Amino acid sequence: MGEMLNNSAIIKKFNDFLEAGHYRKTPERFAILDRVLTFPRAFTIDDLALKLEADAYHVSRATVYNSVELLLKAGVLRRFHLDGMSMQYVRVNSTQCTHLICTVCGKVKNVKDPNLAAFMNARKYNAFTTSHYSLCVYGLCNACARKLKKSGRKKSQLNSKK
Secondary structure (H helix, E strand, C coil), rough: CCCEEEEHHHHHHHHHHHHHCCCCCCCHHHHHHHHHEEECCEHHHHHHHHHHHEEEEEEEEHHHHHHHHHHCCCCCCCEEECCCCEEEEEECEEEEEEEEEEECCCCCCECHHHHHHHHHHCEECCCCCCCCEEEEEEEECCCHHHHHHHHHHHHHHHHHCC
């Protein structure tokens, strides 16, 4: 575990997945993967569709959804869902992923945690061979925490003026 995946390694991983699963290697699937690799952070299907349209690459919404499903199965993407928000996707840059997910704005930040990586690398599971892991930590990002704190101050100031 611990291997960093660059764009060419991700493309190869997807290509190998398609070959092994006897899926067709269509230009649309690779065009969608190409756009996915341009997102530095989490994105939605709508974000991806807008990116494709902005690049004047026209594919049906069904093709986008089906390709994203294949990218999930191939281990190229991870999916997140927060209550009241659209499904979000983030590319997998490593075989070890720790994602900090804000439950207010939905922002996803990938972090490296050497202590967690060492712990996970040492873990052995009976009758199971680990290939990778993904850990999601939910909470508030700094921007949302500041907004919440600021709005709390305003409320307390309004209550003290009554």
